[in-house]
Amino acid sequence: MHGAEAEPSAKMAYQTFRQEYLQVPPVTRAYTTACVLTTAAVQLELITPFQLYFNPELIFKHFQVWRLITNYLFFGPVGFNFLFNMIFLYRYCRMLEEGSFRGRTADFVFMFLFGGLLMTIFGLFVNLVFLGQAFTIMLVYVWSRRNPYVRMNFFGLLIFQAPFLPWVLMGFSLLLGNSIIVDLLGIAVGHIYFFLEDVFPNQPGGGRLLRTPSVLKAIFDTPEDDPNYNPLPEERPGGFAWGEGQRLGG
Incomplete structure (x- = not known):
């Protein structure tokens, strides 16, 4: 009897998870x-970090x-470090995309x-073997500069505006x-992108240097928005004790 009851509840849980998962915007969903999956593969010893890390010699010579x-x-x-990074990656990547x-x-x-290209070039000159955490900070930086009036609450200890x-x-x-x-x-890297995309085009004599290739627009851009899209509210950028926030005056 209990087994019969557990099966529908498990099915409902799966359907709920699937629905929530599919509501995550595509780039954020794919990257996270x-x-x-990569971390799971390493935990299950299907692959090792030695097969994944950044090594210019192995990349360019082999x-x-x-x-x-x-x-x-x-x-x-x-x-803790993995969960911390995943939470920040998911939250700020999704809020940028939405x-x-x-x-x-x-x-x-x-x-x-x-x-990624810029970070890889810089990675040739610094002793870093994994760049995912730096990439997360880049996303956080771009979001924070585009939302300068959001107040952040970090662990309940610090209150500051998003650019910090x-x-x-x-x-x-x-x-x-x-x-x-x-x-x-x-x-x-985040500052270079923000400057070239948001600051320099608005300067006297400035212009847009970063232009999305038409092939990417043909592949990824759709003519109309998905009616089932469910964006995260940007007024709560952290959503957790170490990153809650609200707009000033809100």
Whole structure:
């Protein structure tokens, strides 16, 4: 009897999860899923981190080109650091995609490609083997600069405006004993993108230097929005004790 009752409830739970999962915008869904599956594969010992990490010699001399992508997908073994990064990656990637990039999937993909390329070039000169955490900081930086009037609440200890969030996260990394090179790299790449996309085009004599290739627009942009789209409210950028926020005056 109990088994018969458990089966429908399990089916309903699966359907609810599937519905929620499909409501996540496509780029955020694809990237976070790839990160979780990569970590699961390492935990199950199907692959090892040595097959994933960023190594210019193996990439360019031995043509192991998959490392250009896989080094962005592994955030370490399952634990506090992994969960912390996944939460921030999911929240801020989704809010960017549903906020300033709403209806502009091709532009969002182009930001991923531009940021990844720039980070890979910088990665040649710094001793980092996985760049996913720096990529997350880049997303946080771009979101924070585009939402300057949102107040953040970090662990209930600090209250500040959104543009300070990347620097607060860098300080938190320092307290945990992590290298701040990761955070600085993410901040630097995020600032370059923000400057070229949001600042320079509005300067006297400035112009738009970053243009999304038409092939990306043909692939990713759809003529109309999905009516079932369920965006996260951008007024609550953290959603957790270490990242809650609200707009000033809201």
